[in-house]
Amino acid sequence: MRRKGAWLLVAALTSLTLLFVADVGAKEATPADDVFRSRILPIFRSKDPSSCTECHLAAVELKDYIRPTARDTFLSLRDQGLIDLEDPAQSRILELIRMKPPKPAPLPSVRRAEELAAFETWILEAARDPELRNAPPLEKKLARPKRPDAVIRHARKSRILGAFEELVWADRERCASCHRPGTKNAKWVKEFGERVTWIVPTDPAATMDLLVDHGLLNRKNPLKSLLLAKPTLQKKHEGGMKLVPGDETYERWRIWIEDWARTVSDGYKKEQDLPVARAEVSLLSDNFIKLVSPKSWKGNAVRLDIHAWDDAAGRWEDRRCAATTRVGGPKGAMARLYLYLVPGSERHRFALEKQSLPSGKFQARIYLDRKFKKGSGREPRFRKKPYHTVDLDLTWKMGIANRNVIATR
Ligand code: HEC
Numbered sequence: 119m120r121r122k123g124a125w126l127l128v129a130a131l132t133s134l135t136l137l138f139v140a141d142v143g144a145k146e147a148t149p150a151d152d153v154f155r156s157r158i159l160p161i162f163r164s165k166d167p168s169s170c171t172e173c174h175l176a177a178v179e180l181k182d183y184i185r186p187t188a189r190d191t192f193l194s195l196r197d198q199g200l201i202d203l204e205d206p207a208q209s210r211i212l213e214l215i216r217m218k219p220p221k222p223a224p225l226p227s228v229r230r231a232e233e234l235a236a237f238e239t240w241i242l243e244a245a246r247d248p249e250l251r252n253a254p255p256l257e258k259k260l261a262r263p264k265r266p267d268a269v270i271r272h273a274r275k276s277r278i279l280g281a282f283e284e285l286v287w288a289d290r291e292r293c294a295s296c297h298r299p300g301t302k303n304a305k306w307v308k309e310f311g312e313r314v315t316w317i318v319p320t321d322p323a324a325t326m327d328l329l330v331d332h333g334l335l336n337r338k339n340p341l342k343s344l345l346l347a348k349p350t351l352q353k354k355h356e357g358g359m360k361l362v363p364g365d366e367t368y369e370r371w372r373i374w375i376e377d378w379a380r381t382v383s384d385g386y387k388k389e390q391d392l393p394v395a396r397a398e399v400s401l402l403s404d405n406f407i408k409l410v411s412p413k414s415w416k417g418n419a420v421r422l423d424i425h426a427w428d429d430a431a432g433r434w435e436d437r438r439c440a441a442t443t444r445v446g447g448p449k450g451a452m453a454r455l456y457l458y459l460v461p462g463s464e465r466h467r468f469a470l471e472k473q474s475l476p477s478g479k480f481q482a483r484i485y486l487d488r489k490f491k492k493g494s495g496r497e498p499r500f501r502k503k504p505y506h507t508v509d510l511d512l513t514w515k516m517g518i519a520n521r522n523v524i525a526t527r
């Protein structure tokens with residue numbers, strides 16, 4: 119019944135469509151041509167997103183594979199190996215349309231079913247036509263997405279979500295006391311409204327969607343995103359100064375927001391545009407530090423780098439293995455360490471399992487920016503040479519109640 123209704127509707131559109139497919143009009147239209155006109159061309163012309171966009175945020179659309187004529191479309195798909203002439207039902211283009219996430223959403227599911235039925239019917243018909251099967255290769259440019267495969271893979275929603283979990287979600291505790299449902303959050307919600315809640319407990323995907331929906335990410339100007347501007351006091355923030363521009367969390371979030379913004383704007387054109395894999399991964403540990411410092415450091419930007427002892431070389435490692443940046447308080451600062459790890463190294467494996475550095479000999483190097491101004495949005499400027507160093511021989515403690523103390527006075 120539904121099918122019949124659709125056909126009637128489509129018949130009306132078909133007369134319009136014929137204008138666009140003049141070359142078919144000359145010969146007698148085959149059943150495959152009819153299907154193409156009535157069911158494939160509407161997909162080509164539609165402004166609505168195809169089912170592909172349930173997983174691909176940009177860079178590919180089903181209509182990228184369609185040409186205004188049935189013949190060109192078939193040959194273009196055939197020449198790219200997307201049609202299997204021996205077993206048309208198993209054609210690669212149909213496999214792509216059949217792909218669906220574990221929990222598909224209702225609207226894309228309806229589209230997917232329509233697209234699949236249309237392409238299946240058309241390809242099975244067209245693949246029977248000896249004239250099309252045996253036609254020489256298409257001499258025009260093949261119809262395919264403008265972006266290369268590497269960019270298409272990069273622009274997948276699950277890839278962006280994976281990066282979100284690694285870079286943003288992992289650091290949520292820095293904001294969670296006020297921004298995740300709970301007693302303190304309830305008090306703020308009463309005063310400032312539901313918007314204060316932007317962390318969905320145990321659900322990174324929903325949190326990512328919520329950040330987008332609430333307009334906390336700025337696509338055109340990623341550095342102006344409220345997610346960065348509020349906690350650095352570039353915009354008034356009731357929660358106060360929570361991040362120093364350029365600090366460890368800020369950098370991780372900036373990297374993710376910039377990648378997100380460019381991805382959803384279809385801003386990566388070539389494979390070379392894609393971000394390069396980092397030589398170092400960062401991880402928020404459970405190692406808390408209490409830095410005891412002189413009163414005169416209050417309001418200064420303070421960066422603490424930790425360098426491990428290299429036994430084989432008999433000196434401190436050149437690369438820091440942990441760091442944190444804070445604004446100094448009257449007596450010092452409390453902070454959680456970020457670990458910087460070479461992927462696959464023994465320290466990386468240890469850290470992944472324990473959220474901690476292994477015990478050993480370390481040197482704390484402390485850098486100050488004494489002219490730092492809160493809210494200016496400018497990154498602190500640190501001298502190359504540390505302001506102060508402290509040698510440490512320690513077992514790292516875990517958890518906020520159980521911190522290692524580094525005394526500078
Ligand atoms: C369930 C999610 C999902 C849907 C829906 C989906 N894709 Fe993909 N697509 C993927 C994944 C995952 C990859 C990456 C595969 C890999 O890395 O090997 C991919 C990769 C691709 C590539 C790159 C080449 C390749 O094979 O890796 C193209 C082109 C592509 N998809 C086209 C499409 C088209 C066209 C549609 C819609 C008809 C679509 N996809 C629908 C998940 C999906």
Ligand code: HEC
Binds near residue numbers: 345
């Ligand atoms: C001590 C409580 C507290 C902490 C911790 C806190 N905030 Fe806030 N934040 C607030 C309150 C209250 C508001 C609502 C009033 C306002 O906009 O200043 C707010 C508002 C915001 C908003 C605007 C939300 C909207 O939709 O209008 C953003 C974005 C934000 N905070 C980001 C952060 C980030 C990022 C962190 C952690 C790095 C953080 N906050 C930590 C209390 C806090």
